Amino acid sequence: MSKKHLYTSTDKMSDIICDNYSLLQVMSRFDLPLGFGDCSVEEVCHTHQVDCPTFLSVLNFINRGHSRNFIPSEDISVQSLMDYLKNAHHYFLDFQLPNIRRKLLEAFDCSSDNEVTFLILKFFDVFVQEVRKHMHYEDKYVFSYVAHLLQGEKDEAYCIDKFVRHHDHMDEKLAELKNSIVKYYPANKNAYLMNAVLFDIFLCEQDLASHAKVEEYLFVPAVLRLEEEVEKHRLTQTEKQKEVPTTTTEANKQDEATDLSQREKEIITCIVKGMSNKEIAEHLYISIHTVITHRKNIARKLQIHSPTLLTVYAIVNKLVDVSEVKLSI
Ligand SMILES: [Fe+2]
Ligand SMILES: [Fe+2]
Numbered sequence: 001m002s003k004k005h006l007y008t009s010t011d012k013m014s015d016i017i018c019d020n021y022s023l024l025q026v027m028s029r030f031d032l033p034l035g036f037g038d039c040s041v042e043e044v045c046h047t048h049q050v051d052c053p054t055f056l057s058v059l060n061f062i063n064r065g066h067s068r069n070f071i072p073s074e075d076i077s078v079q080s081l082m083d084y085l086k087n088a089h090h091y092f093l094d095f096q097l098p099n100i101r102r103k104l105l106e107a108f109d110c111s112s113d114n115e116v117t118f119l120i121l122k123f124f125d126v127f128v129q130e131v132r133k134h135m136h137y138e139d140k141y142v143f144s145y146v147a148h149l150l151q152g153e154k155d156e157a158y159c160i161d162k163f164v165r166h167h168d169h170m171d172e173k174l175a176e177l178k179n180s181i182v183k184y185y186p187a188n189k190n191a192y193l194m195n196a197v198l199f200d201i202f203l204c205e206q207d208l209a210s211h212a213k214v215e216e217y218l219f220v221p222a223v224l225r226l227e228e229e230v231e232k233h234r235l236t237q238t239e240k241q242k243e244v245p246t247t248t249t250e251a252n253k254q255d256e257a258t259d260l261s262q263r264e265k266e267i268i269t270c271i272v273k274g275m276s277n278k279e280i281a282e283h284l285y286i287s288i289h290t291v292i293t294h295r296k297n298i299a300r301k302l303q304i305h306s307p308t309l310l311t312v313y314a315i316v317n318k319l320v321d322v323s324e325v326k327l328s329i
Contacts, residue, residue, distance in 0.1 A: 006060050009042035009052055016041070020063055025207065029087040030055055030080075051080035058084060058214060066213040076222045079150055082143055085219060088211050089135040096204055097128050103197040109188035116184055123177050131170050131208075138163075138215075146223055154230045160223040167216065171208035178205060259301060267294045269319055272311040274326030 007016055013036035017024055027034075030050045041059075045052040057072035058081070064070050101124060108117045145158050178201045185194065260268075263284070270280040277295075281288045304310050314320045 005063070007041065007056060007063065009045075009056065010040050012036070013039055013041055013044045016059070022206075023059055023062065025091075026055070026058055026062060026084075029084050029091065030058075031083075031087065051077040053077070054080040054084070057218060061214065061218055062210055066210060066217065068217060070217065072218050072221070074225075076218065078146060078219075078222050078226050081214075081219050081222060082146055085211070085215060086139065086143065089139060092204075092208070092211075093132055093135060096200075096207070097131065100124070100197060100200050100204060101128070103193070103200060107190045107193035107197050109186075109190060114186065116186060120177065120181060120185070123180070127170075127173050127177060130168075130173065134168060134170055146226070149223070149226050149230055152230055152233060154227065154234065160220055160227060164216065164220055167212065169209065169212050171205045171212065174201060174205045174208060178202060260298070264294055264298050264301075265319055267291065268298060268310060268314050269324075271295070271307060272314045272320050272325050 005019075013027075013032075017027070017036075030048075032044060032048050032050060032055075036044055039047070041056065042052055044050075045055055053073040053075040054077045057076050061067075061070050061072060101121075104121060104124060108114070108121070141158070142160075142163050145155055146160075148155060178198065181194070181198055181201070188194070266284060267280060270283060275283065277288050277291045280286075280291045284291075298310075299305050302310070302313060304313055311320075311325055315322055315325065
């Protein structure tokens with residue numbers, strides 16, 4: 001398989017590792033342990049409850065050289081990708097960087113009074129502090145903002161675009177340290193150790209650059225889509241809330257319809273059939289005065305004073321059939 005190859009869910013996990021061993025980092029940050037046997041990507045993801053489209057997107061994005069033109073799956077799980085990034089922070093801060101520092105100390109020639117050694121170590125410690133600050137900000141602010149978004153809550157004071165605008169590339173600072181060692185570190189008896197730690201620094205630089213690109217080209221677009229979804233949902237909810245009074249009024253009318261007495265419903269039926277007060281009185285064996293009182297009560301309960309609207313009301317509430325209606329203007 002070449003670097004152009006797009007891994008799929010049916011590829012064997014062990015083949016992928018043999019094809020590009022640097023992808024081992026991706027596996028461990030998705031909490032996928034070794035011992036894949038002959039299992040495919042899909043099978044391994046399923047066993048360890050890892051979101052397969054997200055895993056494949058990260059894998060292929062890195063394997064294809066972090067190209068801006070890479071089109072990730074639209075099914076990327078923001079939660080899964082965020083967990084991946086958090087694990088990467090943990091790896092850098094609690095394993096890789098302390099490991100490099102320990103190896104630097106081993107490699108330094110402490111028998112000589114070496115100012116370059118002191119400066120390199122100081123530079124490295126300042127660099128680690130900056131990486132810690134950078135990742136702490138992402139853990140504390142960016143990821144908690146996204147966690148709220150996933151719950152459907154949008155912090156109006158923040159947006160993922162702010163993160164993009166201020167996002168530093170930590171690998172560039174590590175490159176300076178690497179260049180200083182390569183150019184100025186004096187020859188000493190621990191050359192093998194120093195080359196080994198230098199090799200680790202090269203890998204760490206690449207790994208930090210890769211991490212930043214996953215954040216910018218995969219994570220940020222996925223969060224932008226999530227922000228749009230949350231905003232769309234918010235607008236829909238607002239629209240629904242605006243409709244509530246109408247619905248309530250209709251519900252109230254409905255209640256009032258049921259509040260109408262049987263006699264009032266009969267009167268409405270007579271009215272929409274075009275009968276006069278006198279005809280209604282005769283038809284129902286009541287006085288004209290009683291008919292008028294009923295009509296006043298109907299108008300008050302329904303808030304309808306026009307015979308035309310009363311006809312509409314009667315049809316909608318099935319008090320009368322359209323064929324029986326006689327419109328009076
Ligand atoms: Fe990060
Ligand atoms: Fe970052």
